[in-house]
Amino acid sequence: MAENQVPSSIKDEVLVLKRRNQMIKGAVTLFIEKGFHKTTTREIAKASGFSIGTLYEYIRKKEDVLFLVCDSIYQRVKERMEASIDPTQTSIKSLIHAIQSYFQLMDDMQDEVLVMYQEVKSLSREAQDYVLQKERDMVAMLEQVILNSLPEHHSKEEVKLIANNIFVQGQMWGFRRWILQRSFTLESYTEGQIQLLLQGLNTQEKERS
Amino acid sequence: MAENQVPSSIKDEVLVLKRRNQMIKGAVTLFIEKGFHKTTTREIAKASGFSIGTLYEYIRKKEDVLFLVCDSIYQRVKERMEASIDPTQTSIKSLIHAIQSYFQLMDDMQDEVLVMYQEVKSLSREAQDYVLQKERDMVAMLEQVILNSLPEHHSKEEVKLIANNIFVQGQMWGFRRWILQRSFTLESYTEGQIQLLLQGLNTQEKERS
DNA sequence: ACAGATTGAGCGAGCGTTCAATCGCCAATT
DNA sequence: AATTGGCGATTGAACGCTCGCTCAATCTGT
Numbered sequence: 360m361a362e363n364q365v366p367s368s369i370k371d372e373v374l375v376l377k378r379r380n381q382m383i384k385g386a387v388t389l390f391i392e393k394g395f396h397k398t399t400t401r402e403i404a405k406a407s408g409f410s411i412g413t414l415y416e417y418i419r420k421k422e423d424v425l426f427l428v429c430d431s432i433y434q435r436v437k438e439r440m441e442a443s444i445d446p447t448q449t450s451i452k453s454l455i456h457a458i459q460s461y462f463q464l465m466d467d468m469q470d471e472v473l474v475m476y477q478e479v480k481s482l483s484r485e486a487q488d489y490v491l492q493k494e495r496d497m498v499a500m501l502e503q504v505i506l507n508s509l510p511e512h513h514s515k516e517e518v519k520l521i522a523n524n525i526f527v528q529g530q531m532w533g534f535r536r537w538i539l540q541r542s543f544t545l546e547s548y549t550e551g552q553i554q555l556l557l558q559g560l561n562t563q564e565k566e567r568s
Numbered sequence: 569m570a571e572n573q574v575p576s577s578i579k580d581e582v583l584v585l586k587r588r589n590q591m592i593k594g595a596v597t598l599f600i601e602k603g604f605h606k607t608t609t610r611e612i613a614k615a616s617g618f619s620i621g622t623l624y625e626y627i628r629k630k631e632d633v634l635f636l637v638c639d640s641i642y643q644r645v646k647e648r649m650e651a652s653i654d655p656t657q658t659s660i661k662s663l664i665h666a667i668q669s670y671f672q673l674m675d676d677m678q679d680e681v682l683v684m685y686q687e688v689k690s691l692s693r694e695a696q697d698y699v700l701q702k703e704r705d706m707v708a709m710l711e712q713v714i715l716n717s718l719p720e721h722h723s724k725e726e727v728k729l730i731a732n733n734i735f736v737q738g739q740m741w742g743f744r745r746w747i748l749q750r751s752f753t754l755e756s757y758t759e760g761q762i763q764l765l766l767q768g769l770n771t772q773e774k775e776r777s
Numbered sequence: 778a779c780a781g782a783t784t785g786a787g788c789g790a791g792c793g794t795t796c797a798a799t800c801g802c803c804a805a806t807t
Numbered sequence: 808a809a810t811t812g813g814c815g816a817t818t819g820a821a822c823g824c825t826c827g828c829t830c831a832a833t834c835t836g837t
Binding site: 409 | 781782783784785
């Protein structure tokens with residue numbers, strides 16, 4: 360009965376986490392390839408490296424796998440966003456840098472973003488709310504960067520809109536890749552979007568007051 | 569053998585079209601509600617007002633229904649876009665008007681746009697190519713409006729980017745409705761996006777040369 | 778020898794699809 | 808006017824198959 364270093368309950372936890380990661384790793388590839396609905400639980404089990412029986416020791420329903428995958432995607436995005444943002448910087452340069460990092464991130468995670476767009480609606484209502492909140496959190500991060508970076512006064516609404524634009528423009532680099540990546544490289548796309556954001560069309564009449 | 573007004577082959581065609589429209593009308597509602605995969609062929613048949621047997625007289629596979637639905641959505645968008653665009657106008661006002669009409673259109677068709685985002689990947693390769701081409705056509709329409717509206721020289725790339733931005737910003741009003749429509753009305757959203765497009769952040773240093 | 782982890786054959790429900798039987802309409806025939 | 812024959816359109820029971828999920832049997836490490 361003497362417990363050595365690792366109590367069994369914790370040992371279980373470690374195994375659960377290991378299995379969970381195996382599942383996520385296997386499932387995400389399959390979901391990217393064939394989508395959630397066309398992927399069978401047997402395929403997920405095989406891709407995870409264990410049997411269908413073991414799979415069901417760690418989930419209750421097939422949908423749980425989708426949730427784990429979605430959650431891990433958001434986790435990765437969030438971590439990399441936090442790593443690339445410096446809240447002490449307050450110049451417009453920091454905004455530009457944040458955009459560049461974020462677009463690079465979206466370039467790396469194109470397939471994952473596509474899966475999210477296509478499959479979130481297959482989640483339960485509660486899971487969708489959870490995911491929606493994560494989305495809001497990330498937009499809020501962008502809003503903060505924008506606020507820090509703009510010296511002049513800008514309305515809360517304007518900042519919100521800009522944050523949403525940047526957020527979606529990053530994603531659209533992935534989900535409209537078949538159109539955009541014919542005409543742009545990631546660099547030219549990023550450069551173009553930053554230019555547009557900062558200058559717009561610059562069509563205002565030069566009024567002399 | 570004397571043919572009266574309507575030859576039977578044409579009569580057939582009329583029926584086919586009628587049935588097709590019944591299917592589209594019934595199916596689109598179901599797809600919006602529960603998605604393509606969770607909708608059964610029996611449900612589609614019932615919603616169309618005929619039996620499962622008749623359904624299969626007019627399609628070969630379930631996927632065909634999805635294609636018909638997607639096609640009809642694009643058709644509606646295209647028609648309304650064409651109706652709201654006046655190629656003889658060449659001022660910036662015509663661009664603004666085009667954006668306003670397009671955003672209004674996307675507001676009307678939020679659910680349909682969402683279905684497209686979620687279900688296109690369930691189409692066959694060829695059908696996806698077909699749909700992608702329609703998408704390209706529509707972006708090209710926007711590019712034309714932009715070109716007509718801008719007196720100054722703008723690079724082909726810049727125009728392309730702007731067209732894609734407007735296109736996606738219209739759609740995102742629908743697919744990010746849970747976030748955007750908390751903070752904006754369609755009017756304030758449209759106004760904000762136009763403002764950003766025309767002016768950007770307007771942060772350029774006022775350089776005195 | 779025991780507990781926890783793993784297995785995969787098997788269950789049952791639900792799905793897309795088919796097709797023999799039936800319907801409904803109209804022209805030809807009585 | 809009533810009857811009949813023919814044919815395209817329609818029906819839904821039935822088929823075969825796949826999939827999500829379970830659980831009795833087995834394995835593994837201590």
